[in-house]
Amino acid sequence: MALIAIADDIRIELKFGLLTGALVCLYVLGEFLLGFHTTRLDIGAYSGYGASVIPFVVYFFALRRWKLDRGGGFLTMRQGVRSGLLMSMIAATVLAGFMLAYNAFINPSFLDKNIDMARIELERQGKLPGEIRDTLEYLRVSNSFPQQSVFILAGVTFEGILVSAILAYFLQKRPPVIDEV
Numbered sequence: 001m002a003l004i005a006i007a008d009d010i011r012i013e014l015k016f017g018l019l020t021g022a023l024v025c026l027y028v029l030g031e032f033l034l035g036f037h038t039t040r041l042d043i044g045a046y047s048g049y050g051a052s053v054i055p056f057v058v059y060f061f062a063l064r065r066w067k068l069d070r071g072g073g074f075l076t077m078r079q080g081v082r083s084g085l086l087m088s089m090i091a092a093t094v095l096a097g098f099m100l101a102y103n104a105f106i107n108p109s110f111l112d113k114n115i116d117m118a119r120i121e122l123e124r125q126g127k128l129p130g131e132i133r134d135t136l137e138y139l140r141v142s143n144s145f146p147q148q149s150v151f152i153l154a155g156v157t158f159e160g161i162l163v164s165a166i167l168a169y170f171l172q173k174r175p176p177v178i179d180e181v
Contacts, residue, residue, distance in 0.1 A: 012070065013086035016062035020055055020087060021094025024156075027051045028098070038113060055091070055163045059084055063164065063171050074175045077168050084164015085157070092156035096149045103145060111143050 028051065031037060036044030066083050067075040103110055115136050122132045141147060 010086055012062055012066050013083055014090060016058055016065075017087035017090025018094060020058045020160075021091035021098075023054045023058065024051050024091065024095055025098040027054060028095075029102075032102070032107070032110075038110075038117075041117070052159065055088070055160055056167070059087060059160070059163050060167055060171075062087060063167050067171060067173070072175075074173050075168065075171055076174055077165070077172055080168020080172060081161060081165050084160050084168070087164070088157045088160020089153075091160065092153045095156055096152045099148055099152060100145055103148075111140065114143070115139055 028048075031044060031047050034040070034043075036047045038044075063075060063080050063083060066079070067073060071079065118139055119132060119136055122135060127135070
């Protein structure tokens with residue numbers, strides 16, 4: 001019974017967190033399909049920022065829904081940030097799962113191809129063999145699933161808190177204070 005009460009309490013966050021995660025996954029998948037992280041790295045260096053628009057739009061509608069459905073027309077900063085935190089944690093989990101599936105099943109050679117491209121570029125730039133080795137090792141470690149998961153979970157959650165705080169600031173409406181005499 002308590003689990004049902006908790007699920008009912010976070011229904012909006014669950015719905016919009018899953019939606020955010022799914023939309024960001026589709027955006028990232030589109031980037032991969034268009035080659036923005038393989039053959040068109042010049043575009044990929046900037047295209048990822050477009051995914052940041054998704055939480056702004058989805059969280060705006062989520063906080064508005066929260067304000068109308070659960071808040072009785074009111075929303076405080078604390079409620080908005082709490083809601084955004086929950087949504088972003090859900091979205092981050094979805095995105096981390098997607099990246100695991102992408103790297104393990106959809107395109108398992110993705111990391112190796114990117115490291116080969118980086119090696120070719122470093123050689124073209126005339127870097128020393130030791131520099132190339134160190135840079136490629138750093139790329140391999142920082143793009144491994146455990147490291148990538150930490151970056152995704154922390155980064156998406158932080159971004160969600162920031163986005164929801166900005167939105168809550170503009171959407172907030174405090175309930176009136178009633179003085180009892």
